[in-house]
Amino acid sequence: MFVENLIGRKDTCISFYIYFIVDENKCLAGVFWSDLICIKNYILCGEVLSADATYGTNKYDMVFVPFTGVDHHKRCIIFGAGLIGDKSIECYTWMFKTFLEAMGGRQPRIIITDQDKSMKSVVPEVFKESTHRLCMWHIMKKLREKVSYQLFQDEDFKTRLNRCVCNNQLEPDEFEEQWGKIMTDYQLVEHKWFSDLYVLREQWIPAYFKDVSMSGLMRVTSRSESENSFFDRFLTPHLTLVEFWVCYESALEAQRLKQSKLNSENKHSEIPRKTKSNLEVHASEIVAECDDNDVKLLIEKMRDIRLDIISNRSVLANKKDKMKEIENYVGCKIPEKLVIHVPKNPKNKGRTKGKRIESQMLKALKKRAKEKRDIINLIGIVFPEYNNFKAFCTINNIVVLQEHNKLY
Incomplete structure (x- = not known):
């Protein structure tokens, strides 16, 4: 029933890729699937590939192997997925070769896996142009x-x-x-x-x-945790393969819906800038007008410049050598003394208590309070009998309140 659903999907969508094998007992031994959107995402964001075979999926004890990466929103995306009967070298070899066939033979620059011994021996044989790294x-x-x-x-x-x-x-x-x-x-x-x-x-x-x-994919723990929590939503040991497929499709649609919302927000919003320099403003305008190929070419050139700088950098043993390398790269020495110029318009923030510069509003309030006190003291001098009365003064009039009588 599970394989029939995948074959039916292939009939309705020509771009849907599915390949499966059976063992000598005609039982399902492995299956891999991917669609056009997954393949497109791999072409755009497939330089770093993560293959994780640590998931148990269903009551048949088949191993779920998702192939994931990171998109331009720094979120995990799926390039394809498959099920294998066990973690043998034969199953891994078939799965990886099928994945490459579905992706047109395009190999990633780096592939990241866990410490599985069988996978460790298969990766160099299949991904001959890729660098193998382990997931931290x-x-x-x-x-x-x-x-x-x-x-x-x-x-x-x-x-x-x-x-x-x-x-x-x-x-x-x-x-x-x-x-x-x-x-x-x-x-x-x-x-x-x-x-x-x-x-x-x-x-x-x-x-x-x-x-x-x-x-x-390798260094950020929170991303690996979020990826595992995403798959754990539909990976439970009591599910049948058909139930597993339905849950997988729902999770994949939710992931793509979130990506579409982020694409829409980026398209209709301005990129936040870190500085107010004209150089950054001009660069953001140029990038906004470029297509994906131009941006990709720019990134590749910047990467080449970075690799060239790193390749010419010597291995430094201490911080003093690092400071000398920075000075040589910048072209000037780090000054021993720094001259700090007094600002023309000093700010109030950061001054100690008692030395804070008073604002104009605070000066006006103090002046107004002093005028009130002077008027009240004057009333006490002219009318000594009203010294014990409370006084209230405003800007335009004076009202003296007595306990039982009013004075005008």
Whole structure:
């Protein structure tokens, strides 16, 4: 019934792609599907691809493998999806080859997966033009089960580990130094899991591929969590394949509806600017008039310039060397002293108590209160018998209120 629904979709929509295989018992062993919108999204945003096989889907224990990426709104989008009977090398090989066939043989620049051993051996064989990286979120998610309960509850340990692992500003030697201190301080030098991760450090630590754009798929934990929560809405073990397909279609339509709303908002709204410089205003006007190919060409040229700068940059050991490199790149030295000019129109904000510059309104209120006090004191001098009475004065008249009588 499930395969029949997919075949029926193919009959009504020529651009819908479906391919499935059966085993020797004529049972479904694998199926992959994608439509025209998914393929178009892959052509536009498929430089970084995420293949996640950590989802259990239904009562038949088939593995759900979604192929996802990040669109121009920095939101996750689906390029295609499939089901396989198990996590064997044969199933992964068939799934990845079918995906590439559906996408016209176009390989991603980077593919990100979990630590599955079978997948790790298949990716280099199928995605020969792609760089393989491991998902940091899946690795750090295993921390709870790999360390003791007491160590996992240690906030200082988790803070130091996250700062070491997730900091993309560190150089490789700085990362290795911090990692070694953490392993020594918490007696984890002989820990097998951490030792294995250290061997694989070049595949998941940002310090080793700072020059590679990952589209946030690997480094941003919140994006991986949102992606998992999106699929968890329709991945429950009691669903049949038909029920799974209906839930998948509903979730996919909701995702595309959200993307359409964001596209409409961007089209009819002005891009917020970070500065008021004429250069940024002029650049935003040019980009708004360009088509997708022009913008893509601009991004590629900027990426080439960035890679050229990074390739010519030497590996620096300390902050002094970094400061010297900045000075050489800018073309001038950092001044030892800074000359601060006194502003012509000083602001009130930031002054200490008692030294704050009074505003014109505050001066007027104080002057008005002083005039009232002078008038009340004058009434007390002229009419001593009314010293104990309350007085109220306004700008144009004076009214003295007595406890039982009125004075005009």
